[in-house]
Amino acid sequence: MKLIVVTGWVISGLGKGITAASIGRLMKSCWYSLTMMKLDPYLQIDAGTMSPFEHGETFVTKDWFETDLDLWHYERFIDEELTRNSSVTTGQIYLSVIQKEREWKFLGETVQVIPHVTNKVKDKIREASEWKDITIIEVWWTVWDIEWPHFLEALRQFRGELGRENVLFVHVVPVLRVSTSGEMKTKALQHSVSKLRELWIHANVLVCRTDARLTPEIKKKIAMFSDLDENRIIENWDQKSIYSVPLNFLEQGLHNIITQRFFDKTVECNLDDRKSKVEWLLNPVSVVNIALAGKYTKLDDSYISVVEALKHAWASHQTKINIHWLNTEQCEDKNREVFVQNFIKEKDIRGILVPGWFGNRWIEGMINVANYARVNKIPYLGLCLWLQIATISFARNVCWLPKANSTEFDKNTLDPVIDFLEDQKNITKKWGTMRLGNYEAYLKNSSIVSKLYKSDFVVERHRHRYEVNPKYHDILQNNGLFISGSSKDWTLAEFVEISDHPFYVATQAHPEFKSTLQKPHPLFCGFVKASL
Numbered sequence: 001m002k003l004i005v006v007t008g009w010v011i012s013g014l015g016k017g018i019t020a021a022s023i024g025r026l027m028k029s030c031w032y033s034l035t036m037m038k039l040d041p042y043l044q045i046d047a048g049t050m051s052p053f054e055h056g057e058t059f060v061t062k063d064w065f066e067t068d069l070d071l072w073h074y075e076r077f078i079d080e081e082l083t084r085n086s087s088v089t090t091g092q093i094y095l096s097v098i099q100k101e102r103e104w105k106f107l108g109e110t111v112q113v114i115p116h117v118t119n120k121v122k123d124k125i126r127e128a129s130e131w132k133d134i135t136i137i138e139v140w141w142t143v144w145d146i147e148w149p150h151f152l153e154a155l156r157q158f159r160g161e162l163g164r165e166n167v168l169f170v171h172v173v174p175v176l177r178v179s180t181s182g183e184m185k186t187k188a189l190q191h192s193v194s195k196l197r198e199l200w201i202h203a204n205v206l207v208c209r210t211d212a213r214l215t216p217e218i219k220k221k222i223a224m225f226s227d228l229d230e231n232r233i234i235e236n237w238d239q240k241s242i243y244s245v246p247l248n249f250l251e252q253g254l255h256n257i258i259t260q261r262f263f264d265k266t267v268e269c270n271l272d273d274r275k276s277k278v279e280w281l282l283n284p285v286s287v288v289n290i291a292l293a294g295k296y297t298k299l300d301d302s303y304i305s306v307v308e309a310l311k312h313a314w315a316s317h318q319t320k321i322n323i324h325w326l327n328t329e330q331c332e333d334k335n336r337e338v339f340v341q342n343f344i345k346e347k348d349i350r351g352i353l354v355p356g357w358f359g360n361r362w363i364e365g366m367i368n369v370a371n372y373a374r375v376n377k378i379p380y381l382g383l384c385l386w387l388q389i390a391t392i393s394f395a396r397n398v399c400w401l402p403k404a405n406s407t408e409f410d411k412n413t414l415d416p417v418i419d420f421l422e423d424q425k426n427i428t429k430k431w432g433t434m435r436l437g438n439y440e441a442y443l444k445n446s447s448i449v450s451k452l453y454k455s456d457f458v459v460e461r462h463r464h465r466y467e468v469n470p471k472y473h474d475i476l477q478n479n480g481l482f483i484s485g486s487s488k489d490w491t492l493a494e495f496v497e498i499s500d501h502p503f504y505v506a507t508q509a510h511p512e513f514k515s516t517l518q519k520p521h522p523l524f525c526g527f528v529k530a531s532l
């Protein structure tokens with residue numbers, strides 16, 4: 001078992017997650033098997049109840065676990081699907097220790113942070129690391145916050161158990177710049193390294209976050225004060241794209257620092273395929289304007305997986321995608337038609353992409369946007385809620401069901417085209433009705449989606465509660481809404497599309513969760529192509 005632990009200090013938002021994921025990419029490209037983990041200090045059991053305004057978008061693993069976006073970054077960089085084992089929170093650890101105590105399993109011992117909590121942390125790491133050459137662990141937040149000594153203590157103990165040569169601590173720190181003189185300052189970095197040493201942890205590699213390259217003098221100074229060889233000071237200056245970070249680390253030989261320590265050898269690491277994708281991302285040959293219609297338009301992180309999935313399609317089509325936020329609140333009133341029309345004309349919008357969410361605000365505005373895209377033949381890719389919105393809009397405007405709605409927004413609607421399935425209606429546990437994680441879909445032969453996926457069977461991740469009501473499948477289909485993919489028994493509509501339209505496709509799933517730079521998602525590629 002080999003562990004790489006990524007910590008951070010001074011400020012948050014340094015890109016610890018991207019650093020950890022980039023190291024993962026390097027090790028993967030050196031042909032080692034690996035897994036990645038995130039240790040989170042919060043008391044929640046999972047990220048499902050966290051507001052996207054505060055915490056960014058919620059991610060779902062294939063095995064139905066709701067986590068924060070770091071796991072998504074890991075998956076995109078290492079091109080591998082992770083499981084719930086990769087997300088550990090203080091809440092999970094304490095819950096299991098306390099449950100065990102209540103079950104009398106400690107037989108009267110005093111239950112304490114050391115060893116009971118720390119042992120549980122170690123058990124979780126062992127569980128996740130099984131059969132892997134390397135496990136990369138990111139510890140959330142900054143060293144010396146009140147919330148995480150139990151994690152660092154567990155990792156320190158682990159170093160003793162596994163042997164020093166099998167654990168590598170990578171510490172991510174900023175080199176701050178004084179804005180008036182423009183000088184780079186290393187004092188905060190020095191303090192951070194010594195604070196870590198107070199916990200008996202000596203950083204083996206420093207990743208320095210900067211806005212520019214370090215001068216040789218500063219690099220020397222950092223090496224001296226942190227008691228490290230100069231080649232262990234890795235520079236991570238601002239990159240135009242996060243996908244350049246592994247390339248930058250490769251050039252500085254970070255992969256060999258790791259393989260030397262763990263396996264006593266240097267290894268060939270090839271990232272050429274990524275290099276060309278990053279070049280296409282940075283040097284596009286064409287441009288297309290896309291509207292991203294949404295509710296959380298203030299915090300970019302709320303839709304980051306959708307934005308990044310668009311970038312993956314951008315890299316493979318060498319087409320820059322300008323994203324314009326279309327706030328659906330403004331599409332609600334009487335002048336909405338004019339508003340949407342003007343927006344589309346002014347910005348030269350060629351496609352509308354709409355990510356999912358929960359709650360009933362601005363729904364009427366969304367229904368108008370879905371209708372506008374359908375009538376005016378503007379490429380439309382609807383994700384999750386937007387399959388439901390497309391269905392409501394179709395039922396109202398084409399099937400002559402003017403009161404059609406989802407019971408999520410109007411419990412007493414006359415035509416519940418979107419509703420809970422019968423078996424969901426008896427579930428009373430909060431969030432118990434959620435459909436989470438991987439689900440299969442069978443695609444109809446002649447559909448756009450089967451052509452895009454090049455298959456008649458797909459598995460995508462889900463995070464929602466409501467479904468297209470099976471009682472309305474016939475009336476919708478008879479009027480031209482093609483249910484192009486569904487569950488094996490045809491009860492769950494997984495994809496809908498319209499045939500006399502350049503691209504009107506919606507899915508109940510979250511395909512953005514599976515998109516990577518190397519494997520851009522076929523639905524996003526199809527959408528970008530249609531918009532072009």
Ligand code: GLN
Pocket residue numbers: 355356357358359383384385386408463464465466467
């Ligand atoms: N609110 C809808 C549902 O629960 C859609 C959720 C989503 O878009 N993720 O079914």
